[in-house]
Amino acid sequence: MAEEKPHCKVVLANSIAKSLLEEVHDGLKKIDRKPLLVGFLSSADPAARVYAEWTGKTCNENGFAFELREVDRELLEDAIIDANNDAKVDGIIVYYPIFGNRQDQYLQQIVDVSKDVEGLSHRYIFNMYQNIRFLDEHNQKKSLLPCTPLAVIKILEYLRIYNTILPYGNRLHGRTVTVINRSEVVGRPLAALLANDGACVYSVDIEDVQQFHRGEGLRKRRHEVVEKPGWTLENCLPLSDVVISGVPGDKYKVPLNLLREGAVCINFSSERNFSPEVKEKASIYVPAIGKVTIVVLLRNLLVSKR
């Protein structure tokens, strides 16, 4: 008998973005004018330009104004300060990499917290790692989460990896997730967020493997990190219900032979980290997430205005 096609469901970012956009449209109705998002492009990275162009398109199609300011990187600091002080500007995003070193982190912190839609201001990142979910003591103002990690979470919610039978904050209890990338903008915050929600997370970078977890019975209030000396993907992948990969460059491929049968695979790299054969083994495959990230950006802008 001929073999049937593999039963992998490929979920595209577009369908997930659509359900989030409805929420954004509802939020827009509650404010009296068209919000203005300003993007600063001083990066030579082609991915940054493409991302900026998509952001503009998504804004225009959904009732936001977007202004792209292309400035020389030496003038960027003052340009950000001007936007901070301009009451007409509701949100600011600065595209990276610019200098590709610690100066980028310095510039990131120049953006006023109230206009930071990317959620990378120190205050937001601190709250995230500490598992503090609100900015005020009355739990009225939500602390923003970094866009790309939050986009991944929205995808996991959409895919029902988050179990809504469990209380909010513990909905990943029992899930094991591998995150391949530990950058300060995506991989490390993502591992922390998933672990704060109850998952056992293996965070893999080019050097080593770390485990992020709230401990047996989720007794801890926030995640702890332990080194896994000698561990590699060979140890993590066979244990993982979900594999999230974001390795830059077109050389890298996740070793599919190590994947658990029926794993959920998500790629956030600009390049495909999973070869097409992933569909032979995965139950769900999400090949790219950029469109969701942009909608989360708009959602963050609205949340910060509340």
Ligand SMILES: NC(=O)C1=CN([C@@H]2O[C@H](COP(=O)(O)OP(=O)(O)OC[C@H]3O[C@@H](n4cnc5c(N)ncnc54)[C@H](O)[C@@H]3O)[C@@H](O)[C@H]2O)C=CC1
């Ligand atoms: N879809 C989206 O919304 C977004 C996508 N990206 C994309 O994600 C990718 C990563 O971006 P960043 O985190 O900013 O990059 P980065 O260069 O700062 O970090 C790369 C990470 O991957 C790890 N890595 C590299 N080679 C590896 C290997 N062979 N095995 C295991 N780990 C390895 C590094 O150790 C590091 O932790 C890029 O392609 C970028 O364009 C970035 C931001 C948002």
Ligand SMILES: Nc1nc(=O)c2c([nH]1)NC[C@@H]1CN(c3ccc(C(=O)N[C@@H](CCC(=O)O)C(=O)O)cc3)C=[N+]21
């Ligand atoms: N401040 C800042 N924040 C960023 O988030 C940021 C940045 N700077 N600089 C540039 C990188 C790059 N980046 C991507 C966005 C979407 C896709 C992506 O996955 N896009 C398509 C995939 C395209 C394809 O089909 O190959 C999609 O989701 O449909 C990739 C990469 C965000 N970045």
